[in-house]
Amino acid sequence: MLNLKNPSNTILRSSWIVCAMALVVVVSLDWSSMCHPSPEGTAIKDQIRTVYTAKTASTSNTIASTSIELDSYSELTWKDLTDVEFKDVYVDELDAYYWKPIFGPLVKDLEGGKFYITGYIIPVDIDEDFYVLSRYPFANCFFCGGAGPETVIDLQFEGHSPREYATDERLSFAGELKLNADDVYQMNYILVGAHEHTP
Numbered sequence: 366m367l368n369l370k371n372p373s374n375t376i377l378r379s380s381w382i383v384c385a386m387a388l389v390v391v392v393s394l395d396w397s398s399m400c401h402p403s404p405e406g407t408a409i410k411d412q413i414r415t416v417y418t419a420k421t422a423s424t425s426n427t428i429a430s431t432s433i434e435l436d437s438y439s440e441l442t443w444k445d446l447t448d449v450e451f452k453d454v455y456v457d458e459l460d461a462y463y464w465k466p467i468f469g470p471l472v473k474d475l476e477g478g479k480f481y482i483t484g485y486i487i488p489v490d491i492d493e494d495f496y497v498l499s500r501y502p503f504a505n506c507f508f509c510g511g512a513g514p515e516t517v518i519d520l521q522f523e524g525h526s527p528r529e530y531a532t533d534e535r536l537s538f539a540g541e542l543k544l545n546a547d548d549v550y551q552m553n554y555i556l557v558g559a560h561e562h563t564p
Contacts, residue, residue, distance in 0.1 A: 437479055438479050438562060439478065439480050440481060440482070441480035441542065443484070443500040443516060445475060448469035448470070449472055449553070450467045450469070451464035451466055451467070452464070452467065466544075466546050466553045468544055476542055477543075479539070479541055479542075480542050481539035482537065484498040484535070485501065485535055486532065486536060487508060488531070496520045497517045497552060498536075499517050500512065501516060515553065517552055517554070518552060520538055520556055521555055521556060521559055523559075537561070537562045537564055538562055539559070539560060540557050542556060542557075
């Protein structure tokens, strides 16, 4: 029965009952699902974390390998290879003279270094997988008598060349520089472990 003489008491009592009921509801709620995700939610979160970790590792490895590739080889220019003189030496086996290289100090310091160099492909013997890289195109290269032996470098691939190269393809190759002053059957400059390289 409402107390019409003092309506504020009635309102106060009703408010107190509503608050008590709300408190009971709040206390009885299962808050664990909000603080601790369900097994399905945990599995999805773990899967996302695994995929993210794998992608991050893959990206890091790619960046690292790219950095190693870029940092491993210095540029070798054709001008660097001009620090050499030649003298005629008679070879009994060939019954002919050949130009024996006398390498200068700058070139000697480069031997054994890892370099890349850009030039024109000259297929000397495709069947024997014998390619050289030339400073000049075929029409002006060493083999046509238009340049000296310091303008070509023998490409020694690991195994076979990766493909058949065409004359005058302009490409960059990387490898280890070797100097040759004695073997008349090889070029004076050799790129050991040669492979195509993108500077």
